[in-house]
Amino acid sequence: MDHSKRKKAKGLAKAFQKMSHRKKGGTKGTFTAAATKAGHPDTPAGRKAYANQVLKDPDASTKMKKKANFYKNIISKN
Numbered sequence: 001m002d003h004s005k006r007k008k009a010k011g012l013a014k015a016f017q018k019m020s021h022r023k024k025g026g027t028k029g030t031f032t033a034a035a036t037k038a039g040h041p042d043t044p045a046g047r048k049a050y051a052n053q054v055l056k057d058p059d060a061s062t063k064m065k066k067k068a069n070f071y072k073n074i075i076s077k078n
């Protein structure tokens with residue numbers, strides 16, 4: 001394999017690795033986990049109730065308020 005083909009193959013491998021969904025960590029499911037831990041049922045209605053509770057709570061973190069707002073406005077739209 002010549003140098004240019006090897007370089008192109010490495011570039012493609014790196015791109016596929018970045019697109020891989022097998023990465024660990026991230027924030028997937030953190031809002032649902034927080035709602036369940038707070039005692040709300042693991043249902044869309046329970047998560048929506050938790051979102052409302054978080055948005056009304058003045059002591060809630062900015063990050064959690066953003067997640068609650070996103071859930072309420074985007075995910076739970078019916």
